[in-house]
Amino acid sequence: MKKYLLILCFFLCTIKGYNQQSMVFNYVCDTVHTFTCNNGNPPPYNVGFIFKENLFNYSLTDTFFIKADFGDGTNQTKACYYNPNLGGTLEMNNGQLEIHNHFNHYYLSSGIFDVTYYISDQYGNADTLFHPAEVYLNSNCAPIVTRIFVDNNSNCVFDAGDSAISNVSYSISNGISPFYTPNSYLFNESIGAPLGVNFTATVDPLPIQQLGYNLVCPASGMINFTHNGPDTLNFAVNCNSNYDLSIHSGVSFNFKLGNSIFAVVGIRDISCVPMSGTYTLNLDPQLSFVNSLNAPTSGSGSTYTWSFSNLLTVGNGLGAASNIMYFNMDPSVQIGDILCYSFSVSPVAGDIDPSNNAGNLCRTVVSAVDPNFKTVDPVGAGATGAIAPNIKLTYTIGFQNTGTATADHVYVMDTLSADLDISTLQVLYSTYPMQLYIIDGHILKFDFVNIQLPDSGANEMMSHGFFAYEIDQNPNLSNGTQIQNTAAIYFDYNAPVITNTTLNTINTALGVKEVHSLKTSVYPNPFTDMFTIDFDKEFDGTIQLLDLSGRSMFNQQFHGMNYSFYQEQLSSGIYFLMMKDAEGIILDQKKLIKR
Numbered sequence: 001m002k003k004y005l006l007i008l009c010f011f012l013c014t015i016k017g018y019n020q021q022s023m024v025f026n027y028v029c030d031t032v033h034t035f036t037c038n039n040g041n042p043p044p045y046n047v048g049f050i051f052k053e054n055l056f057n058y059s060l061t062d063t064f065f066i067k068a069d070f071g072d073g074t075n076q077t078k079a080c081y082y083n084p085n086l087g088g089t090l091e092m093n094n095g096q097l098e099i100h101n102h103f104n105h106y107y108l109s110s111g112i113f114d115v116t117y118y119i120s121d122q123y124g125n126a127d128t129l130f131h132p133a134e135v136y137l138n139s140n141c142a143p144i145v146t147r148i149f150v151d152n153n154s155n156c157v158f159d160a161g162d163s164a165i166s167n168v169s170y171s172i173s174n175g176i177s178p179f180y181t182p183n184s185y186l187f188n189e190s191i192g193a194p195l196g197v198n199f200t201a202t203v204d205p206l207p208i209q210q211l212g213y214n215l216v217c218p219a220s221g222m223i224n225f226t227h228n229g230p231d232t233l234n235f236a237v238n239c240n241s242n243y244d245l246s247i248h249s250g251v252s253f254n255f256k257l258g259n260s261i262f263a264v265v266g267i268r269d270i271s272c273v274p275m276s277g278t279y280t281l282n283l284d285p286q287l288s289f290v291n292s293l294n295a296p297t298s299g300s301g302s303t304y305t306w307s308f309s310n311l312l313t314v315g316n317g318l319g320a321a322s323n324i325m326y327f328n329m330d331p332s333v334q335i336g337d338i339l340c341y342s343f344s345v346s347p348v349a350g351d352i353d354p355s356n357n358a359g360n361l362c363r364t365v366v367s368a369v370d371p372n373f374k375t376v377d378p379v380g381a382g383a384t385g386a387i388a389p390n391i392k393l394t395y396t397i398g399f400q401n402t403g404t405a406t407a408d409h410v411y412v413m414d415t416l417s418a419d420l421d422i423s424t425l426q427v428l429y430s431t432y433p434m435q436l437y438i439i440d441g442h443i444l445k446f447d448f449v450n451i452q453l454p455d456s457g458a459n460e461m462m463s464h465g466f467f468a469y470e471i472d473q474n475p476n477l478s479n480g481t482q483i484q485n486t487a488a489i490y491f492d493y494n495a496p497v498i499t500n501t502t503l504n505t506i507n508t509a510l511g512v513k514e515v516h517s518l519k520t521s522v523y524p525n526p527f528t529d530m531f532t533i534d535f536d537k538e539f540d541g542t543i544q545l546l547d548l549s550g551r552s553m554f555n556q557q558f559h560g561m562n563y564s565f566y567q568e569q570l571s572s573g574i575y576f577l578m579m580k581d582a583e584g585i586i587l588d589q590k591k592l593i594k595r
Helices: 205-210
Strands: 004-008 013-017 021-025 045-055 064-069 075-080 090-093 096-107 111-121 126-137 141-150 170-173 178-180 189-194 197-203 213-217 222-227 231-239 244-251 261-270 275-283 287-292 298-300 303-311 321-329 338-346 358-366 373-377 392-400 410-415 420-430 435-439 443-448 464-473 482-485 487-491 502-506 520-523 530-547 552-566 573-580 586-594
Touching (some): 075 096, 141 197, 205 213, 222 231, 244 392, 244 420, 244 464, 261 303, 261 464, 392 410, 392 420, 420 435, 443 464, 530 586
Parallel strands (some): 141 231
Antiparallel strands (some): 013 021, 045 096, 064 075, 064 111, 090 096, 111 126, 170 178, 170 197, 213 231, 244 261, 261 321, 275 338, 373 392, 410 487, 520 530, 530 552, 530 573
16 A cells, blocks of 8 residues: 655745845755655655745746756656636735645655755746755654653653653654654654664653653653664653643634624643633623633623633643633724723632733724634734734634535644744644644644534534644844744645734833843723732832833832722823833833723
């Protein structure tokens, strides 16, 4: 039986050659998630290559040529041009010119193959990228089984009484290139690997700690071995006593006038101890609760509460509790109005980071929205999305099956900005089970295999999917740095749906100059005439309120742990609240909405 091997390759090409256009390959993937072992089956081996290129300073009238030399003496070339009736060639998505195309190639023998990629245009511009050991095919194989588990009897071996954990990042390298690198895995995962090869298996201790565990065996997180037969790799962890409950919410990037608001709330616990508790939703007076996928345990009017139990972190949002909700808008709402709701989760006592136990979400009412979208929080100020350096960004992606049949497979490709720190990536929740893969250190693939997503005509509520992740900026980004993000959503074999592009721009005037341990909570937010600031410890410094232009509206020295602000004359709008020490260093800041 022939096994189909898929090598997922994305070329992000910046083009500025003819009339200031040029071609530069920015990215090509290797076999990082290709099972290169053919499990004893003889050749030929069918290998697929999927291309995506972003083109700049070109038009839909231009023609491009893509070529791959497969390393076995053969090659393929394809012309890419615009055809409105033919998907997967040259397309314009949200003002961005792109190529979507693919090659299939049959390798007639086992071996390691170098692959060379080319792109050219009708004007004579061209670029070449060489990838050594891109394809690694072998039929003389045996399994490698990986186990990551809680070692309850401290003997570094998985045995009776130990408990498995899943969805933890690990990698296996053959010394040439990464052989297998899922960002998450299922316990007892087995992959076929060629015999006689020296491998290194690695688990990063930091993500383990972020999930509520400590890596204890091997403490280095690294196992070196020669693969001479079936091998089992044991990575043992123990449980730490910390927990961190957090709550997050997402909606389409604006509210559509006259429509119900479709929202999702996700709860996550970073702990190896199951947690139980409640979460509460407080609605804007101009929003009314309609229903939710999981019914509230109590509530009426503008406040509703839900219970959750035995919440346990297993990574990638799979251990999170999520809920989908509908709200209606009051008939008096107008385009341009800002509507908000707040949410919180408990218990708080003993939580190592209570600052993420509550939040609020505000959106502007518009005339139309797209059910396939991407949002960023904080949105930032003004058209450029001005934000401070060194603050965490939370991205939410929503998708909907608007077709006429159930979608079997959905996946989302998301290329991160070079100004974000991939090592800090944390998935917050997902409304459907998914696997996360990290390609070449900056491209994310969120894979919903066998999702069975119903179409909107069959089940409107369940035709939607949501997930969210958070990530840090790179430290101390310079003033004016722009952080953009766009995702491509693939439904089965259809051409991708390209989301809107989020934009944040670094404004160092808003920046936190130094990281301090001060944490504050501000409520209510939005506020009418008064809000309260609670400090997690004694504060001695200045409280300042700025409007969007940076004008100081309030500046007050304060010493204590609780401060109430009352200002009846303040105009409605968005404000920035800053807490500064005696040297003027910003210790914390919040964005506030004044109704």
